[in-house]
Each structure stands twice: as structure tokens, then as C-alpha cells.
Amino acid sequence: MTLPGEPIESPCTLCADAPRQILSARDRRGAPLLTAICRRCGLVSHADIPTEEALRAFYAQRYRAEYHGEVTPSPKRVRRAWRQGERLLARLGPRLAPGARVHEFGAGIGCTVKVFERAGFDATGVEPGLGFQRFAEARLRARVRCATLDEPAADDHPADLGLLVHVIEHLRDPVASLETIRDRLAPDGLLYVECPNLEAPFARFGRMFHEAHIYNFTAATLDAAAAVAGLSLAEPMSGPRDENLARLYRPAAPAAVEDAIDPGAYARTTHAVRRLNVVTYHLRPRYLRTRARKIGERATEAATARRWLARLERAVAADAAPG
Numbered sequence: 001m002t003l004p005g006e007p008i009e010s011p012c013t014l015c016a017d018a019p020r021q022i023l024s025a026r027d028r029r030g031a032p033l034l035t036a037i038c039r040r041c042g043l044v045s046h047a048d049i050p051t052e053e054a055l056r057a058f059y060a061q062r063y064r065a066e067y068h069g070e071v072t073p074s075p076k077r078v079r080r081a082w083r084q085g086e087r088l089l090a091r092l093g094p095r096l097a098p099g100a101r102v103h104e105f106g107a108g109i110g111c112t113v114k115v116f117e118r119a120g121f122d123a124t125g126v127e128p129g130l131g132f133q134r135f136a137e138a139r140l141r142a143r144v145r146c147a148t149l150d151e152p153a154a155d156d157h158p159a160d161l162g163l164l165v166h167v168i169e170h171l172r173d174p175v176a177s178l179e180t181i182r183d184r185l186a187p188d189g190l191l192y193v194e195c196p197n198l199e200a201p202f203a204r205f206g207r208m209f210h211e212a213h214i215y216n217f218t219a220a221t222l223d224a225a226a227a228v229a230g231l232s233l234a235e236p237m238s239g240p241r242d243e244n245l246a247r248l249y250r251p252a253a254p255a256a257v258e259d260a261i262d263p264g265a266y267a268r269t270t271h272a273v274r275r276l277n278v279v280t281y282h283l284r285p286r287y288l289r290t291r292a293r294k295i296g297e298r299a300t301e302a303a304t305a306r307r308w309l310a311r312l313e314r315a316v317a318a319d320a321a322p323g
């Protein structure tokens with residue numbers, strides 16, 4: 001049995017030879033999952049990064065378990081994703097020139113790509129999950145290709161804005177993926193990255209660690225990974241208390257690891273993680289208010305989402321019709 005605090009052998013993705021130790025031995029459901037922290041840079045990840053093959057098997061199995069072979073997301077799920085796209089458009093659209101090229105890496109069911117397209121941007125995306133990609137293309141008529149993040153197509157033009165939203169925490173090698181993405185940005189382009197914030201005051205430590213989330217970033221470790229990959233912080237778009245990190249980066253010369261890492265990150269992260277537990281999480285007022293609101297929202301959503309999706313599909317079909 002490996003316990004929190006125990007040193008482990010496997011290397012840190014950022015600083016290969018630095019000592020790491022176990023931060024948690026359980027996932028959010030209480031199942032065994034070893035999560036480790038690097039004592040040098042504070043990067044938190046699975047103790048053992050899964051192989052490409054193991055990751056593929058995990059997603060194939062998860063896909064079967066969660067969707068029972070169905071490739072069509074529910075109308076509620078589509079509407080939530082659409083609202084997320086509208087939120088991103090409101091946040092990022094005003095920074096873009098009319099018709100700017102927007103590309104989403106890991107586009108899911110294509111809602112964000114379609115929202116940007118309908119706002120007048122040249123919006124495309126890639127999505128490796130075939131079921132999601134098919135939904136994006138066939139139902140939303142969004143320009144989403146079925147491909148991994150690392151497979152550039154011949155017709156891909158450099159993006160004025162890249163989007164990487166709740167994707168980076170799932171990747172085996174985020175630095176390598178960020179390097180690939182950086183090479184697909186225009187020289188004055190921007191990359192927006194959003195992912196869970198491990199350091200948020202109410203990040204639920206007991207429920208944070210998840211087999212699908214290979215990495216658990218803080219602002220410091222995400223910025224360090226980005227800097228090593230040649231992306232410098234243009235603007236932090238989230239505060240330290242926010243549940244999600246939201247950061248805007250621009251291409252820059254890649255930084256050396258020793259220059260990119262924040263020496264205080266390890267201490268801050270271990271402190272943030274240890275003061276939390278499941279009890280404080282569930283008793284906090286914001287959590288209870290959010291839960292109550294979510295339960296109410298879900299009941300309403302179930303009643304109206306199907307009609308909403310039918311209207312949206314008619315609208316995108318009308319957009320696509322000639323004349």
C-alpha cells in the first residue's frame with residue numbers, strides 16, 4: 001500500500017530527474033488511484049502516466065459504459081455545451097478581428113465551433129472521438145474533422161485563436177501537445193486554455209482525482225508547461241478562487257524548465273490540497289446554493305432541451321441552405 005507522502009520513482013513530465021511523492025492514493029470515488037506531486041515544480045499528475053494503448057482502451061471502455069454504444073449526446077448535453085460555447089464567444093470574441101480564424105483542439109460535439117461560426121468567424125475544430133465528431137458534422141453542420149490534436153491537415157491555416165477547453169488534463173504529454181498547437185497558431189495568434197483549478201479554495205480534494213484527468217494543474221504549473229512549450233502568458237482570465245483555470249497564451253520562444261517553474265508551487269499546492277476535505281467541501285454555502293440551483297436547472301432542462309435542439313437544427317440547416 002502506497003501512502004500519501006511516500007516518494008516514488010516515476011519522473012515528472014516537466015523536470016525529469018526531480019523527486020516526486022504521492023499526494024493521494026484514492027480517486028474521487030474512493031477507488032485506488034495514485035496521484036503524485038513533483039517536489040521541484042509542483043506539477044500534479046497520475047503517479048504513472050498511462051501508455052497510449054492503455055489510454056485508448058480506457059476511452060473505448062468508458063465510451064461503452066457511458067453511452068451504451070449510442071453516439072448521440074442528449075439534447076440537455078448539447079444545450080449545456082452550446083451555452084459553454086456562447087460563454088467563450090462572449091469572453092473571447094471581442095478580442096478577434098471580424099472573420100478571424102478560430103480552431104478548437106478537442107472540439108467535442110462541435111457546439112463552440114458552431115457558435116463562433118455563426119458569429120462570423122472562420123471556425124473549425126478537430127475531435128478524435130468519432131461519435132462526437134459525427135454529431136458535430138451531421139447534426140450541427142460544424143466544420144469539425146475526426147483527428148487527434150497532433151494530426152494537422154494540409155488545408156489547416158494558422159489560427160488567430162486556438163481553443164483548448166477541458167482537454168489538457170486528459171493528455172498524456174501536455175508539453176508536446178502544446179508545442180504542436182503552438183506551431184498551428186498565427187505568429188500573433190492566441191491560445192485559450194481552460195481546465196480545472198487544483199488550487200481553487202473549494203476544489204474538492206476528496207473528489208478531485210479522476211482516472212481520466214492525468215494532470216491536475218494550478219496556474220503556476222499550467223504556465224510552466226506552456227512556457228516550456230513556447231507559449232507565454234498573455235492574460236490570466238480567471239482568479240485564484242475560480243473553479244476553472246482560464247489562461248490566454250501567445251507564441252514565444254520556448255523557456256528552459258528552470259526558468260519556467262515557480263519554486264513556490266509545490267508548497268502552495270500541498271497546502272491548498274491538505275486544508276480541504278469532503279466535509280468542508282459539502283458544508284460550504286456556495287456548494288449548497290450551486291447544488292440547489294443545478295437540481296432546479298436540470299428539471300427545467302429536461303422539459304425544454306429537446307425542443308431547443310430541434311429549433312437549433314432547423315436554424316443551422318437554414319444557414320446551410322443555398323440562397
Ligand SMILES: [Zn+2]
Nearest residue numbers: 012015038041
Ligand atoms: Zn517537476
